[in-house]
Every structure is written in C-alpha cells, then in structure tokens.
Amino acid sequence: MKTIYIMWLRELKRYFRSKSRMIGSLGQPLLFLLALGYGLGSVFQAAGQGNYFQFLVPGIVGMSIIFTAIFSGIQIIWDRQFGFLKETLVAPVSRLNIMIGRTLGGATVATLQGMIVFILAMLFGFRPDNWWLVPVAVVFMLLVALLFTALGTGIASVLEDMQGFQLIMNFLVMPLFFLSGALFPLSGLPSILAGLTIIDPLSYGIDSFRALLVNTTHFGLGVDFTVLVIVTAVFLVVGSYLFSKIEV
C-alpha cells in the first residue's frame, strides 16, 4: 500500500513541479478547441448537427487525457535511461505495486489535465448539459486515463530507448486520437473508417464524455462503460506482466 502511495505521490510531485510541462501540454488542446471549434462551427451548424463547440469539447478533453496518459506511461523509458528505474527495481517490493502506483499517478495527472481543459472550455462558453453528471464524467475520465497510462507503461516496458518514441506518436497516439470521433460524429461514416473507430478504445471514452456532458451518444453509455472497463483490465494485466519482466 505504501509502495503504491509513494509511487503515486512521485508522479504528482513531478507534475506540479514542472509548470512548463503543465502549460505546454495545454497549448495543443486549446489550439484544436479554438481553431476547429470556431472555424468549423458554421459548417457543422449548416449541416444540421447543432453546436460544434459543445460537440468538440468532450473530444478535446479526451485528447488531452490520452496524450498526457501515454506520456506518463512512457516516462518509464526516461527513468530507465536516467537510472531511477533501477532504484525501484531493486527495492524489496512487488513490481505489481510499483506498476499500480505509477499507473494511478499517471492517470491522476492525466485526469487533472482533462479537467483543466474542461474548465478552460467553460471560460470560452462551454456549458455541460447537466451539472450533476459532471462528477460522473470525471470518473470516466479517470477510467480512460488509466487505460492509456497502462498502455503507455506496457509499451515503455519493452522499448529499449527513445528511438521508438516517434513511432509511437505517429502510428499509435495520433491514429487513436484522429479515429476516435473526437473531431467528428461517428454516425454515417464510410465503412472502413467506421470499422476503425469501433476498434479504437478512445472512441468509447469520448462517447461516454459526450453522453455525460452534452447528452449525445453513439454507442450508449452502458456499452462505453463495459468496453472501457474490459480494455483497461486487459491493458493493466498485460502492462504489469511486461513491467515485471524488465531487465536493466
């Protein structure tokens, strides 16, 4: 228990200390939110889909969560390169607890980042459909954050160094984001694209945010929840296994 707590605390301390990282990682979501939100708003409206800004905010919240979460998971590579990983690996505690602590810490950070984007969006005029559902949405944010932190941890456990990092960004994170329906509605897509969005776990995350924040859903909240829980569990198990096999 103490191991989990101290690993979690470390992630949070690091997050709150690097203000530049905190602010830097808000830039991209804000740019998407403002440029696309206002830029495409009239087209979206003309197509009879309603208010694009309201539609987009849950997507951008999801975007900041997946980016922060995968980055947090991938930090293991840095820890490996700069030695700190060894310190945790030779400690007489179970690697499972180390992994859980790290993942919870990373997920907490990613959720905070998502909430900051949510609050910023409100400053620009976003209003949730039902205030009472906002705390439930935060729980889903945490679930999505856990899912992707575990994924990042698993990937980082098998990567030797940062060489593969660009690969992950271009062939994993970006596709996950763009195919998640963060930017466009999932209904009426060409069948290949529709197929891809269905296997993207982030689609269910963002759909759940939309269900809770702006009261529109594609899959239904029950399906979202089931898929997210199952995928998170699988990633946690696989991530823990890969983490337990690390040798330095």
Add this chain to the structure above:
Amino acid sequence: MENIIEVKNLLKQFGDFTAVDHISFEVKKGEIFAFLGPNGAGKSTTIKMLTTLLRPTSGTITLDGHNPAGDPEEVRRSFGIVFQDPSLDDELTAKENMEFHGVLYGVPSKLRKQRIEELMKFVELWDRRDSLVKEFSGGMKRRLEIARGLLHHPKVIFLDEPTLGLDPQTRNHMWTYLQDLNKKEGVTVFFTTHYMEEAARIAQRIAIIDHGKIIAAGSAADLTKQTQTASLEEAFLKLTGSEIRDEESSATDRLRNRAKMMGGRRR
C-alpha cells in the same frame, strides 16, 4: 566464517557474446571484498545478476541464503546498492529521494527521519536537503546515492565504482564511514573500483576478473606475492595486460548525448 555470497559456475551471455564466463567465488559474512577488472571485464554484469537486475544464463547464486533469480524479493531485502550510473530522481529534492527509498524499503518513519538526518549530515548534504537533485553537481549526487544506499542498513552493500569522480577528502570520508559500519554492524561490503590503492587499502579480499573470467583472488599481499610485483597496481597490470580497453557505448550514453544535443531538455 559463513559465506554471505556464493557464486557457482555463473554464466551470462548476450546473444553470442559471453559477458561472464563460468565464474565461481564466495564472499564471507562481514568481509570487505573488492571486485576488480578492466573496463568491460564483466564486473557490472556480475553485480547486476547478484542484485536481481539480470537473470543468469546458467549457474547458481546464493545471497544471504536466497537465490536472486528464484526469490528476488527476499534477496532485495538483504542488500543495498550504489550504482555506477546515477539513479536518483532529478525532479525530487535530496530529502525526498531519501524518503522515497526509506518507504520502499519499509524503514519505519521515526527511524527513517533519524537516519536520513544522520546520513545526510554525514555526506554533508543536510543543508541542501530541500534542493532539487538536478541542481546538484556530480560529486554531490554520488554522495547522496551513497547515503541512500545505507539508509536501510543492509546486510550487504554493493558499491559499483562508488568513488568515481569524488575528491580524495570525500573518498576518504566515505571509506571511513563504511569501514566503521562494517566493524560495528558487520555489514558486508562488495565494491568495484579503478583505484588500486583504494582496493589495496580497504579490501580484505580481492578478486580480479578479466574477459568474464576470474583470473586471481586473494588479499592484496597474496596478489603481489603471486605476481612478484611491488604493488597491487602492478599486479593488476601484470595479470590483465596493459592494453587499453574500450567499452561499447551503451544505450544510456547514446541517449545522454542526444539529450545534450536537444539543449539538455530531458523530460
């Protein structure tokens, strides 16, 4: 005296490269043992296997009665280690690094506080306890790591070139403390170094490894007698030859260089 470390026929291969080639040795409880060898001889690989970080290809290790490959958690309780490369969290303060270690090793909080203060005063970093480690010089980091490795009062402490980059004052200070700890608490000290006079002065027994094989073992006096030389340094050169060895750059070095190129932006 009983043995705290027993190594039999230990082999480690990376692909078709043999880093450690069927070595056997033992370290007695309460002994100060030096493990010497040129760069790339297999010292660090052996330490990694002893400390559960690498699985041997074959052979057996017993550390305080347990097998690092089969029962890593039990083994991890018995030793402390100061790595050759830094292993601190730069984004935490010196004291936070110590506390983190204490919690991981289950040192009770009262004792933890007391020992952290004692050890940090000893390495003269107590005044800088609330500074972030990234502001520290190489020598300061080293001192902090040594203090951290001793925090949980291990039965065996492994030190992989602990004095590299330290000035003579700090080195002397550190060995005095370790010898003291060794006498008072019977802590077994297992270290590697490139300073031969240090090994000769501190270690009760020395093993020399080269090309993955142990080529000589005994006290400094035994080794000089055996090679008919005047000092351990000469004995070492006679045993291992005098050509210069190069270690291949590790992934870590490559990344460090890249990080430097990126203007030191590391995280």
